[in-house]
Amino acid sequence: MSDFIEYISSITTSERIWDYTRAAIIAFTGYITAKITCTSLSKLFKTRLSTHQAMLLHQGSYYLIFGLFILTALNELGFNLGVLLGAAGIFTVAIGFASQTSASNLISGLFLLGEKPFKIGDIIKVADTVGEVLSIDLLSVKLRTFDNLFVRIPNETLIKSQVVTLTKFPIRRIDLQIGVAYKENIARVRDVLFEIADKNSLCLEEPTPLFIFTGFGESSLNIQFSVWAKRESFLDLRNSIYEEIKIAFDEHGIEIPFPHRTIYTGAETSPFPIKTVESKPSN
Amino acid sequence: MINFGPLTMAIQHSEPEWMICNQWSATTESDTLMISATATITKETLPILENSERFVLGKTGESVLLKPALADRPVIIKPREPFNLAPGAETKLYVSSPLWISISVGSPSVQLKETPIIRPSDTWFGPSTLEGMLCYASKTHGYLHCDELPMRMHRAVTPVKIVNDAESTFLLERFSLPAPHLKLFCDSESKFLWTQPLTLIREKDEATASLKLEEGPPSEALNAIQIGNPRVEPDKSALTRALDTLFG
Numbered sequence: 001m002s003d004f005i006e007y008i009s010s011i012t013t014s015e016r017i018w019d020y021t022r023a024a025i026i027a028f029t030g031y032i033t034a035k036i037t038c039t040s041l042s043k044l045f046k047t048r049l050s051t052h053q054a055m056l057l058h059q060g061s062y063y064l065i066f067g068l069f070i071l072t073a074l075n076e077l078g079f080n081l082g083v084l085l086g087a088a089g090i091f092t093v094a095i096g097f098a099s100q101t102s103a104s105n106l107i108s109g110l111f112l113l114g115e116k117p118f119k120i121g122d123i124i125k126v127a128d129t130v131g132e133v134l135s136i137d138l139l140s141v142k143l144r145t146f147d148n149l150f151v152r153i154p155n156e157t158l159i160k161s162q163v164v165t166l167t168k169f170p171i172r173r174i175d176l177q178i179g180v181a182y183k184e185n186i187a188r189v190r191d192v193l194f195e196i197a198d199k200n201s202l203c204l205e206e207p208t209p210l211f212i213f214t215g216f217g218e219s220s221l222n223i224q225f226s227v228w229a230k231r232e233s234f235l236d237l238r239n240s241i242y243e244e245i246k247i248a249f250d251e252h253g254i255e256i257p258f259p260h261r262t263i264y265t266g267a268e269t270s271p272f273p274i275k276t277v278e279s280k281p282s283n
Numbered sequence: 284m285i286n287f288g289p290l291t292m293a294i295q296h297s298e299p300e301w302m303i304c305n306q307w308s309a310t311t312e313s314d315t316l317m318i319s320a321t322a323t324i325t326k327e328t329l330p331i332l333e334n335s336e337r338f339v340l341g342k343t344g345e346s347v348l349l350k351p352a353l354a355d356r357p358v359i360i361k362p363r364e365p366f367n368l369a370p371g372a373e374t375k376l377y378v379s380s381p382l383w384i385s386i387s388v389g390s391p392s393v394q395l396k397e398t399p400i401i402r403p404s405d406t407w408f409g410p411s412t413l414e415g416m417l418c419y420a421s422k423t424h425g426y427l428h429c430d431e432l433p434m435r436m437h438r439a440v441t442p443v444k445i446v447n448d449a450e451s452t453f454l455l456e457r458f459s460l461p462a463p464h465l466k467l468f469c470d471s472e473s474k475f476l477w478t479q480p481l482t483l484i485r486e487k488d489e490a491t492a493s494l495k496l497e498e499g500p501p502s503e504a505l506n507a508i509q510i511g512n513p514r515v516e517p518d519k520s521a522l523t524r525a526l527d528t529l530f531g
Contacts (some may be wrong), residue, residue: 170417171407198404205406205420206359230405230417 023073030069038062050119102139108155109138118165125164126153172234174227179220181255186213186221192252193225196244202237204228219260287384287400288437294347301388304335305398343389351476352383352397352511353439354462357418359408365456373446377426379438380462400437408459439467442480442501449489458483458530467511470504477504483529492529
């Protein structure tokens, strides 16, 4: 017991206690400075930066300033920073070998940051997953799908696969696939479709709708009618224009055919026998 | 209940709530549509309209202020028949653009909403689908004489002078009317709503165009009084632009 008291008194009386105190004060000052600086920087560049860039600036400035103060504090305690940094380098290489997947994701994340194929809030499609981007982190991108599921996609997957950003441009095209009966006049169908597009206020006048006769189908004349919509009105237009096409085709007597099958017996075979059944004459 | 051309609007007030109902008739825009109003409506006679919105404001008083306003995006004017403008020639067109109605209540007035009298189609205006901006579309006859203008109180008329300073003939198919930059004037003599005149110049280099906005009412309605400010004050950089951004 007396040894312990002696040890404590030797510490408190020695200069080490002041080193510890100075280190603690430096670390605490660093923490406060880092917090104030990153908050001020975020506020200063709030209007000029996107959400994602602001987040990166906030985190980057915080860790940089706090890290520098911690290093100074360690130096104050007598640690040799050269040795520390060397050890950190070796440690990083070891970790890199041990966790190749994470390192690959990290590097892919840096490429994603540089390339900026999408930003936070965009709607993207990766394979079968469609969702809103919640965050773009160094290892993965987090999505919220429309049925409210949280999806984490590793950055490496995003770099390797096809990513479709649905909200990149302000307008989108809707390709409507329409089939009409063989008896119909294509020019008349064309006029009716253009009239529908002209009356629908969600359908953009420019770029003008596109009418493409895609060919003779099994049961119908196949037509692609492409109309443009504001990104926000995409779904509304797709729903309303199909309904309007059905109503207009009914009004103009344009038939949307069901699949037909013509059964041919061949030249060598005799025709199909037809049997007429007469109803019994009533007395 | 008020009819503004194709728009039927009903406003109901029962403290502290205001209810605004709108309905657009399916009839196509006629040249002779006028504004009519029915002052007193009881609860029993209030028509059932399609779009209704409720606003709770507290005590506001009974006053309602309806003010016309110009479109909140540029309007793309497309003459029904495009025409050629010879080198060095200039012409003056009278074009009309759709109006919005701003509904404010109480004193001091609180704006409840803005609603278009005619819902114009959206259109994209720019050199490609990547560059450009969303605008409203408007087909016009592009009258060359003021007397030919049909009486349409739910549209504002803008005299537009188009000058071709280049050395080649210019085919005018469409141009962008910067409605958010324009002031609105009311002329009791001609019974029209006007905006200040503007001049569009196709410059000599054929690649740029400039836009000049006058300050006061047009010469056709010198006694008109200003009833609306521009939504966006035009900046100098917006006045000289690439040809594509003014003429498509």
